[in-house]
Amino acid sequence: MAKCKTDCIERPLSLAFEKLGWVIGRHPCLFVLLSLYVAAGLGAGFIFLQEREANDIEDQFTPVNGPAKLEREIVVENFPQSEEFSHLRLESEGTYASLIITGLQGENILNEAAFSDIIDLDRQVKSISTGNIFEKLCAKTKGRCMSNAILDIINYSATEIVSLDITYPMNNGTFLGTTIGSVELDSSKLTSAKAVRLFYFLDEKKTKENPYWLDGFLKLLSNYTEQKTSSKVHVSYFTSISRQNEFETNSDSIIPLFSVTYFLAITISILSCLRLDCVRTKVWVAMFGVVSAGMAVLASFGLLLFCGMPFAMTVASAPFLILGVGVDDMFIMISCWQKTEVNKDVEIRLAETYKEAAVSITITTLTDVLAFYIGLMTPFRSVQSFCMYTSTALLFCYIFNITFFGACLALNGRREKGNRHGLTCMKVPEATGDGGGCSVGGAYDKNTLKEFEMPVNSFFKNYYGPFLTRVWVKTLVCLIYVGYLAVSIYGCFQMQEGLDLKHLAADGSYVGSYYDKEDEFFSDFGPNVMLVIKDKEFQYWNSTARESLDLCLENFQNLTVADSGILPISWLNEYMQFGLNFSFNLNSETQFKSHLTVFLKQSDFSQDVNFTNNQIHASRMFIQTVNIRTAIDEKNMLNAFRETAEKCRKLQPPVDLIVYHPAFIYFDQYAVIISNTIQNLVVATCAMLVISLLLIPNPLCSLWVTFSIASVIVGVAGFMALWDVSLDAVSMINLVICIGFSVDFSAHISYAFVSSEKSSANEKATDAINKLGYPIIQGAVSTIAGVVVLAAAKSYIFRTFFKIMFLVILFGAVHGIVFIPVFLTFLSTCSNSRAKNKQNHPDCSDTNKQRVKAVTGQTMQQVNGWCADPDCY
Numbered sequence: 001m002a003k004c005k006t007d008c009i010e011r012p013l014s015l016a017f018e019k020l021g022w023v024i025g026r027h028p029c030l031f032v033l034l035s036l037y038v039a040a041g042l043g044a045g046f047i048f049l050q051e052r053e054a055n056d057i058e059d060q061f062t063p064v065n066g067p068a069k070l071e072r073e074i075v076v077e078n079f080p081q082s083e084e085f086s087h088l089r090l091e092s093e094g095t096y097a098s099l100i101i102t103g104l105q106g107e108n109i110l111n112e113a114a115f116s117d118i119i120d121l122d123r124q125v126k127s128i129s130t131g132n133i134f135e136k137l138c139a140k141t142k143g144r145c146m147s148n149a150i151l152d153i154i155n156y157s158a159t160e161i162v163s164l165d166i167t168y169p170m171n172n173g174t175f176l177g178t179t180i181g182s183v184e185l186d187s188s189k190l191t192s193a194k195a196v197r198l199f200y201f202l203d204e205k206k207t208k209e210n211p212y213w214l215d216g217f218l219k220l221l222s223n224y225t226e227q228k229t230s231s232k233v234h235v236s237y238f239t240s241i242s243r244q245n246e247f248e249t250n251s252d253s254i255i256p257l258f259s260v261t262y263f264l265a266i267t268i269s270i271l272s273c274l275r276l277d278c279v280r281t282k283v284w285v286a287m288f289g290v291v292s293a294g295m296a297v298l299a300s301f302g303l304l305l306f307c308g309m310p311f312a313m314t315v316a317s318a319p320f321l322i323l324g325v326g327v328d329d330m331f332i333m334i335s336c337w338q339k340t341e342v343n344k345d346v347e348i349r350l351a352e353t354y355k356e357a358a359v360s361i362t363i364t365t366l367t368d369v370l371a372f373y374i375g376l377m378t379p380f381r382s383v384q385s386f387c388m389y390t391s392t393a394l395l396f397c398y399i400f401n402i403t404f405f406g407a408c409l410a411l412n413g414r415r416e417k418g419n420r421h422g423l424t425c426m427k428v429p430e431a432t433g434d435g436g437g438c439s440v441g442g443a444y445d446k447n448t449l450k451e452f453e454m455p456v457n458s459f460f461k462n463y464y465g466p467f468l469t470r471v472w473v474k475t476l477v478c479l480i481y482v483g484y485l486a487v488s489i490y491g492c493f494q495m496q497e498g499l500d501l502k503h504l505a506a507d508g509s510y511v512g513s514y515y516d517k518e519d520e521f522f523s524d525f526g527p528n529v530m531l532v533i534k535d536k537e538f539q540y541w542n543s544t545a546r547e548s549l550d551l552c553l554e555n556f557q558n559l560t561v562a563d564s565g566i567l568p569i570s571w572l573n574e575y576m577q578f579g580l581n582f583s584f585n586l587n588s589e590t591q592f593k594s595h596l597t598v599f600l601k602q603s604d605f606s607q608d609v610n611f612t613n614n615q616i617h618a619s620r621m622f623i624q625t626v627n628i629r630t631a632i633d634e635k636n637m638l639n640a641f642r643e644t645a646e647k648c649r650k651l652q653p654p655v656d657l658i659v660y661h662p663a664f665i666y667f668d669q670y671a672v673i674i675s676n677t678i679q680n681l682v683v684a685t686c687a688m689l690v691i692s693l694l695l696i697p698n699p700l701c702s703l704w705v706t707f708s709i710a711s712v713i714v715g716v717a718g719f720m721a722l723w724d725v726s727l728d729a730v731s732m733i734n735l736v737i738c739i740g741f742s743v744d745f746s747a748h749i750s751y752a753f754v755s756s757e758k759s760s761a762n763e764k765a766t767d768a769i770n771k772l773g774y775p776i777i778q779g780a781v782s783t784i785a786g787v788v789v790l791a792a793a794k795s796y797i798f799r800t801f802f803k804i805m806f807l808v809i810l811f812g813a814v815h816g817i818v819f820i821p822v823f824l825t826f827l828s829t830c831s832n833s834r835a836k837n838k839q840n841h842p843d844c845s846d847t848n849k850q851r852v853k854a855v856t857g858q859t860m861q862q863v864n865g866w867c868a869d870p871d872c873y
Helices: 002-026 028-052 057-061 067-078 112-126 149-153 210-222 242-273 283-306 313-338 346-377 381-417 455-468 471-492 510-521 543-557 571-581 589-602 631-648 669-695 699-722 729-755 761-792 796-825 834-840 842-854 860-864
Strands: 095-103 180-186 189-202 233-239 525-533 609-612 615-626 657-660
Touching: 002 028, 002 346, 002 381, 028 283, 028 381, 057 242, 057 381, 067 525, 067 615, 067 657, 095 112, 095 210, 095 510, 112 149, 112 189, 112 210, 112 233, 149 189, 180 510, 189 210, 189 510, 210 233, 210 510, 233 510, 242 283, 242 313, 242 510, 242 761, 242 796, 283 313, 283 381, 313 346, 313 381, 313 729, 313 761, 313 796, 346 381, 346 669, 346 729, 381 729, 455 471, 455 761, 455 796, 471 699, 471 796, 525 543, 525 631, 543 571, 543 615, 543 631, 571 589, 571 615, 589 609, 631 657, 631 669, 669 699, 669 729, 699 729, 699 796, 729 761, 729 796, 761 796
Parallel strands: none
Antiparallel strands: 095 189, 095 233, 180 189, 525 615, 525 657, 609 615
16 A cells, blocks of 8 residues: 555656656757856846845854843833943943953053053043044943943053952953953952953944944954064954954855866766767766856756845855755766667667666755755844855756756757767767777667766675675675664764854864863853833832842842852942932832932933833843853753743742843844754654655655665764854754755665565665665765865854764765665565566567667657556566
8 A cells, every 4th residue: 555655656756757758858948058057047146145145143153033132122111321321221232342452471460551551441441533533432421431440440550450459350340350350369459360342332333433443443452462573462353343253254255166066076977978989978967067066056046046045145055055965966867877878869868867767866956855845944144145045056066957957968868879089079970899099989788778887886786785785794884884874873962052153253263262261261250130010010119029029139149159248239229229228118118209300310220110101111120140151051051040030920929020131132043943953853854754655665765765865864863063163043953954855865776675576685785786886985075175265264154064974974874875875685575566466467578678779769758668667567
């Protein structure tokens, strides 16, 4: 019954492709011209490339509906930006420039010489003029530019840094944890430090002028070392626009690599298809196979650009991938063409090629495309954009392989049939014997009427296949597989999560240097997290409600990621003290509200309470975090704060609050990256199983294809962790790729195994390896060649793409020509019933063979007149 279901799909599909192959073989020029016109017409969409580019880091690399984005909306709604600047109360990172200054040899920076340089550098920064000086653009508090606390403490006098007693992390109510780093203390007094950080905040309302000043800042600092060789300090610098600017220039760095990639692909394709026989050589076919992949990129990208699809930077790696896939399918088709009889008409040979190859290529294309379309379910726009462009390109790659490349194969077949030279197309004498030379060609096997096998094919048929099916070799393969699986599973448990923002900049960038210094010297203190009470009905004047709030704050203070030594910044605590000082009864709602406006105006908490129409709509407090050094720390902190907020909602009376910090926008990826990746992998794997069940005529072998997918995914995930690749939005893309590509190799082999008419499982495995061993090697090498140049890219994103693609192709190919053939031999039930049925239809089979040998110029009607028995090939 299962066989009937699969043959009901596979057999008609095979016959349909056979007819299509005949049509294309009969009219190749029509399909070549039509394909070129389509590619050129759709390629015109590239005129929209610039306006479709979507490189905003937050938009592309954070979850679309991340909780922090919703929390930010609540903050923006309840606490509009004030004229009085407060870094602590920003709902975004702000607009700023920053310096991290360290000693040249890592020595104590709290000395007069170092601070003389620091003060001089501060003066130079404030003197930058790009039409407006810092004084006119700066963010102000009480009419003065926001200053740096450490310079205020020493009153801009370098000699004071030695004589003053400075306490840490709080000095006279000023927090120095983010200003001075890597400190040594005597009690709470500062004795030494290795780094000082300065901030220069700009007024965010001056959106036109600020970028010019920030560019001036970057120019000043990039030349600072050259300008002042006698400096006693080392300076790292950063601005709020640096990360975005560096990210946008990343894609430019790989443009020169495209030409290298296509040169490699063409060279490898030509060398792998080159034959000494000047007629049978497939040089032009190989070149047009690469051209076909290029046309697919041109047409698909152009179509999506016409449709308005955003073009994220991650899409820039897709052409490298498409090239490898297109060439892989080309090798399959050439391999099947070479197994047809040379004396048949071209249309008959192409019909047989399509009958043999098209179903296999269709399976892999469907699985690849479906895997990428499933990737659209991810909440990361960068992944969505990549998956949409890549899946569409794969679809076009398949279409052009069937039409354009098939037509090129037919034209080349006409050249071969006319016994014309592979380069000059001049007619040459027919070869005699088993070989040929430069002046003669067109040799073929007189017994089989097929082209002579290439030496590599003979290797797989006569040596590798029989070797792999020996009992002791199978045992060794199983042991190797167990070791592979053990290392892979171990690696999976070592995986890190999240995208480090410094990886969005190119290698050697000043951005990376700044982040490294920040991690090294300023990891003792993390973000100052905002706690927003959004309950309009919360009764701040009620002592019971305040007790719940105090308990809630205590729960936050007791977290391991919170600094219990630094009290929360709480307007309510200060207001209650204010009430005690003036003998106000703040337990009364009337008294509480009547004095609140005066208190807020006199204090620094006016931005922390949304008190309008005699109602407190929302208020906020702040908790200082500590020791946030790694991505795991960031994840744990975010989860701990949100879990504690949830506990506060369960108190009596409940305290309905949210936690927020601008960095949480990026930390949200930790909440979804693993679950979303697993979801995509499971859904895609199930979809692959369904496709395999429909198109591979044996359900058990389809399960082996699914097993192969799971096995390759585990291997790639484990080894990528051991190769220092984290699970993030970038690597998630590649794991989606993993599904499609792991299907490619195993599906080709499984389909060939099931379709084989050999009697024993070992013979079937050998036959499948003989048919597809070399094409798989060709496809693997060509695909790796398509992405290998990305290993030289200066961008983490593109290097990660190479690493995972390398693992995917390596493990996929090993599964295809080592593991899966061996595992299939263990299942005698995985033998196609065609071999058995063949015995029940001897006349049909014999008749078919006679007709195949007799064919020289049959029409398509004769082709359709071949044996109709679905088990007869």
